[in-house]
Amino acid sequence: MDRETTRSGATLQDVAREAGVSLATASRVLNGSTRTVNDKYRRLVVDAAARLDYSPNLSAQATARGMTTTVALLVADIADPYFSSIADGVVSEADREGLIVQIAATGPEPARELELVRTLRGQRPRVMILAASRHSTHAAPALSDELASFEANGGRVAIVGGNELPFRTLPVDNAAGADALARALATLGYRRFAMIAGDEGLTTSDDRLRGFAAGLEGSGLTLDSERVVRSDFTRDGGYEGMRRLVEAGLDDIELVFAANDVMAVGALAALRDAGFEPGRDLAIAGFDDIPTVRDVTPALTTVRIPLDEVGRRALRLALDDFEPATTAAVPTAVVLRGSTPAISALTPRPPSGP
Amino acid sequence: MDRETTRSGATLQDVAREAGVSLATASRVLNGSTRTVNDKYRRLVVDAAARLDYSPNLSAQATARGMTTTVALLVADIADPYFSSIADGVVSEADREGLIVQIAATGPEPARELELVRTLRGQRPRVMILAASRHSTHAAPALSDELASFEANGGRVAIVGGNELPFRTLPVDNAAGADALARALATLGYRRFAMIAGDEGLTTSDDRLRGFAAGLEGSGLTLDSERVVRSDFTRDGGYEGMRRLVEAGLDDIELVFAANDVMAVGALAALRDAGFEPGRDLAIAGFDDIPTVRDVTPALTTVRIPLDEVGRRALRLALDDFEPATTAAVPTAVVLRGSTPAISALTPRPPSGP
DNA sequence: TTGACGCTGGAAAGCGCTATCCATCGTACC
DNA sequence: GGTACGATGGATAGCGCTTTCCAGCGTCAA
Structure with missing residues (x-):
C-alpha cells in the first residue's frame, strides 16, 4: 500500500528486478540493441514488463x-x-x-x-x-x-x-506552376489580369508572381504592375485585396490570380459581397489546391501541390542518407475549374482603354 | 580544431567552466530555481551561456x-x-x-x-x-x-x-446545440427532415442526432429514423450519405442535417452533382462552424463551436489546479445562413404522403 | 567575543536509460 | 585435453541536468 505499490511508472530497473535479470539485459530485450539475448531471459523480461505495464521513458532514452x-x-x-x-x-x-x-x-x-x-x-x-x-x-x-x-x-x-x-x-516549383497557369489561362482566351499577392519579400508569393508574369509574357501578354495588390497571405487578406481591386475599378480586368487558395477564397467572397458573380463577371484562380476549393462555388481553378506528399517527402528528405544531389521538385499541376470558364462565358466588359 | 571546437552543443558543464562557477550555480542561473544567485555570478553565467550559444537539453531536464x-x-x-x-x-x-x-x-x-x-x-x-x-x-x-x-x-x-x-x-454540448438548431429550423418553417450521421457509437454524432431529434419533438415534429443515413464522419462520407438520400428519393425532405460541417460540405457537392441546387431545392445544415462554411455557396447554416477556444480551454483545464466541480460546457450557437432560407424560398416539392 | 543564523556556492547523488567493458561459459579445433 | 574464440549476462560509467546537503562566511544579538 505504500506509494511503490501504485503500479506503473515502472522503471526498467523494476522490470529487471521483477524478471530477475540485470538492468543491461532488460534494456537489451525491451529497447533494441545489437546484442542478442537468450530466449529464456527474453521471455522473462517481456513478461515482467507486461506485468508491470512498463513504458520506456523516452526522455531518459534520449539523454542516454x-x-x-x-x-x-x-x-x-x-x-x-x-x-x-x-x-x-x-x-x-x-x-x-x-x-x-x-x-x-x-x-x-x-x-x-x-x-x-x-x-x-x-x-x-x-x-x-x-x-x-x-x-x-x-x-x-x-x-x-x-x-x-x-x-x-x-x-x-x-x-x-x-x-x-x-x-x-x-523545392516546390512555385514559379513554374504559376507560369503554367498563366499559359493555360491565356489559352482559354484571357488577356487582362490582376493579382493579389502577399507582402513583398515573402518568397512563396514573390515566386508565384514572378512565374505568373513570365508565363503571361511567354504568351505575349503582360501583368501590369499597377494591377498587383499586396495583402496578407490569408483568407481575410484575399478578401481585402479583392475589395481594393473592386474599388479601383474592375473594368479592364478579366481574371484575378490570388497568390494562394485561401486568399482566392477570400477574394471570391469579397467579389460576391461587391455584387459580382465570380466565374461569370470575373474569373479567379488560386494556388495550392487545398481541399476546400473543390467545394466553393464556382470551384476554383488553381495549381495543385500534393500537400501531404510534400509533408512526407520533407521528412524523408531530412531522414534519408542520400547523395547530396538536388532533390526533385514537387510536381505542380494546373487544375482548371469553374472559376475560370472559357473567356467567352464571361460577361463582356469593355476595357477601359480606347 | 578538434571536435570539441565545433561550437554549440555546449553543455551546462561547459557554461559553468567558461564562467568559472560550479555546475549547480550555472543551473540555478539558467534554468530557474528557488535559490537566488549573487548578481556577479549570475552575470558571468549568463554571458558565458550567450557566448557558447547554450541551449538547455530538454530531455536531460526532463529526466532529472x-x-x-x-x-x-x-x-x-x-x-x-x-x-x-x-x-x-x-x-x-x-x-x-x-x-x-x-x-x-x-x-x-x-x-x-x-x-x-x-x-x-x-x-x-x-x-x-x-x-x-x-x-x-x-x-x-x-x-x-x-x-x-x-x-x-x-x-x-x-x-x-x-x-x-x-x-x-x-463538455461540448452537442445535444443542446443540435436541439437549438432543430428548433430554429422549425421556426423557419421546416417540417420534413433527414440526417446524415456518423457511424453508430461515435458519441459526437450520436449526441447530435439525439439532440436534433429532441429539438424537433419539442417543436411537435419528428425525425423519421428511416431518414437517418450513416456514413463516414468525413467530407466524402457526407457526399456518400447525400448520394444515398438522393437515390432513395428526396421528395418528402426539405432539409438535411449533416452531423458535422465537413460532411455537410460533401453533401452540398453530392446534391449539386445530382442536379439539385442546395438552398433552393433542399436546405442543408451542418455542425461546428469550421472556417470553410462561410465560403461555400450557399453559406452553410450550422452550430458554432468556438474551436480554438476549445483547444485553449482544454489545455487550461488540464493544467490548472481547480475545484473538481464540473467545468462549464463550451457554448454553442446556432448560425443561420443561406443554406437554410425561410421555407417559403424553397422550391415546393409535394410530400410523398397523401 | 561568541554563538546562532541566514545566505549563497560547491560537491555529489541521483533521474532512467544506454553502452562499454569484463567475466563466464560452451564449443571447436589441433 | 588444452586453448582460442564466439556468445551472452552483468557490473558500471556515463548522458546532461536538478537538487539535496554541506560548508564557508558575514551579520546580529547577547
Missing part, C-alpha cells in the same frame, strides 16, 4: 542515447489548410518511422521563426522541418546560424519550398 | 526533473479543419505556457487511439489532450486504465467533448 525520436515541425498557422495538410503528411510519415511530431506555429510574425527554432533546438529533435513561409531577407543569417549549429550536433534540417538557405530543401 | 514541458494532443485527422482549429488553440495556449505540443493522429481506425496513448505516455508529457472523436464502447476500459496510470504518475488528462470517461472533460 544523445538522440531523440521527435520531429519538430514549424508552420505559420496550423489552422490554415495548407499547413495542416502538410502537417498531416509529416505526421503520417513520422508515424511509420516511430517518430513523434512536435508542432510550433510562428503566427503572423515571421520574426518568431528564429525564436521558435531556438526553443525547439532545446528538444534536440532528430529532424527539424521548416514549412512556415519564410521571408527572403529577414533574419536569414541568424536563422542560418541556428540551423547550422543544430546540424553540427547531428540534427537534420529540411526546408519546404524555400531555396536560399544552405540546407536540404524540398 | 521527472517532468517534461510537452503537451500531447491526440486527434483523428490533423488535416480536418475541425481538428486543426482545435490544435491551433492548443498550440497557441501551450506557447504562452512555454510548452511544446506533440501531435498524433489516429486516422480512421479508432483502435489506434489506445496504441497512440501508450506511445505518447512514453514521452511522459505533462498533459495529454484527447480530442479524437471517440467511440463510446470500444476500448474504453483499456484506454481508461492507460490514462489512469498516466495520471497516477503525475500526468494530466483532458478530454474534449466526450463525457463517459472519468477524467477532466471539456
Whole structure:
C-alpha cells in the first residue's frame, strides 16, 4: 500500500528486478540493441514488463542515447489548410518511422521563426522541418546560424519550398506552376489580369508572381504592375485585396490570380459581397489546391501541390542518407475549374482603354 | 580544431567552466530555481551561456526533473479543419505556457487511439489532450486504465467533448446545440427532415442526432429514423450519405442535417452533382462552424463551436489546479445562413404522403 | 567575543536509460 | 585435453541536468 505499490511508472530497473535479470539485459530485450539475448531471459523480461505495464521513458532514452525520436515541425498557422495538410503528411510519415511530431506555429510574425527554432533546438529533435513561409531577407543569417549549429550536433534540417538557405530543401516549383497557369489561362482566351499577392519579400508569393508574369509574357501578354495588390497571405487578406481591386475599378480586368487558395477564397467572397458573380463577371484562380476549393462555388481553378506528399517527402528528405544531389521538385499541376470558364462565358466588359 | 571546437552543443558543464562557477550555480542561473544567485555570478553565467550559444537539453531536464514541458494532443485527422482549429488553440495556449505540443493522429481506425496513448505516455508529457472523436464502447476500459496510470504518475488528462470517461472533460454540448438548431429550423418553417450521421457509437454524432431529434419533438415534429443515413464522419462520407438520400428519393425532405460541417460540405457537392441546387431545392445544415462554411455557396447554416477556444480551454483545464466541480460546457450557437432560407424560398416539392 | 543564523556556492547523488567493458561459459579445433 | 574464440549476462560509467546537503562566511544579538 505504500506509494511503490501504485503500479506503473515502472522503471526498467523494476522490470529487471521483477524478471530477475540485470538492468543491461532488460534494456537489451525491451529497447533494441545489437546484442542478442537468450530466449529464456527474453521471455522473462517481456513478461515482467507486461506485468508491470512498463513504458520506456523516452526522455531518459534520449539523454542516454544523445538522440531523440521527435520531429519538430514549424508552420505559420496550423489552422490554415495548407499547413495542416502538410502537417498531416509529416505526421503520417513520422508515424511509420516511430517518430513523434512536435508542432510550433510562428503566427503572423515571421520574426518568431528564429525564436521558435531556438526553443525547439532545446528538444534536440532528430529532424527539424521548416514549412512556415519564410521571408527572403529577414533574419536569414541568424536563422542560418541556428540551423547550422543544430546540424553540427547531428540534427537534420529540411526546408519546404524555400531555396536560399544552405540546407536540404524540398523545392516546390512555385514559379513554374504559376507560369503554367498563366499559359493555360491565356489559352482559354484571357488577356487582362490582376493579382493579389502577399507582402513583398515573402518568397512563396514573390515566386508565384514572378512565374505568373513570365508565363503571361511567354504568351505575349503582360501583368501590369499597377494591377498587383499586396495583402496578407490569408483568407481575410484575399478578401481585402479583392475589395481594393473592386474599388479601383474592375473594368479592364478579366481574371484575378490570388497568390494562394485561401486568399482566392477570400477574394471570391469579397467579389460576391461587391455584387459580382465570380466565374461569370470575373474569373479567379488560386494556388495550392487545398481541399476546400473543390467545394466553393464556382470551384476554383488553381495549381495543385500534393500537400501531404510534400509533408512526407520533407521528412524523408531530412531522414534519408542520400547523395547530396538536388532533390526533385514537387510536381505542380494546373487544375482548371469553374472559376475560370472559357473567356467567352464571361460577361463582356469593355476595357477601359480606347 | 578538434571536435570539441565545433561550437554549440555546449553543455551546462561547459557554461559553468567558461564562467568559472560550479555546475549547480550555472543551473540555478539558467534554468530557474528557488535559490537566488549573487548578481556577479549570475552575470558571468549568463554571458558565458550567450557566448557558447547554450541551449538547455530538454530531455536531460526532463529526466532529472521527472517532468517534461510537452503537451500531447491526440486527434483523428490533423488535416480536418475541425481538428486543426482545435490544435491551433492548443498550440497557441501551450506557447504562452512555454510548452511544446506533440501531435498524433489516429486516422480512421479508432483502435489506434489506445496504441497512440501508450506511445505518447512514453514521452511522459505533462498533459495529454484527447480530442479524437471517440467511440463510446470500444476500448474504453483499456484506454481508461492507460490514462489512469498516466495520471497516477503525475500526468494530466483532458478530454474534449466526450463525457463517459472519468477524467477532466471539456463538455461540448452537442445535444443542446443540435436541439437549438432543430428548433430554429422549425421556426423557419421546416417540417420534413433527414440526417446524415456518423457511424453508430461515435458519441459526437450520436449526441447530435439525439439532440436534433429532441429539438424537433419539442417543436411537435419528428425525425423519421428511416431518414437517418450513416456514413463516414468525413467530407466524402457526407457526399456518400447525400448520394444515398438522393437515390432513395428526396421528395418528402426539405432539409438535411449533416452531423458535422465537413460532411455537410460533401453533401452540398453530392446534391449539386445530382442536379439539385442546395438552398433552393433542399436546405442543408451542418455542425461546428469550421472556417470553410462561410465560403461555400450557399453559406452553410450550422452550430458554432468556438474551436480554438476549445483547444485553449482544454489545455487550461488540464493544467490548472481547480475545484473538481464540473467545468462549464463550451457554448454553442446556432448560425443561420443561406443554406437554410425561410421555407417559403424553397422550391415546393409535394410530400410523398397523401 | 561568541554563538546562532541566514545566505549563497560547491560537491555529489541521483533521474532512467544506454553502452562499454569484463567475466563466464560452451564449443571447436589441433 | 588444452586453448582460442564466439556468445551472452552483468557490473558500471556515463548522458546532461536538478537538487539535496554541506560548508564557508558575514551579520546580529547577547
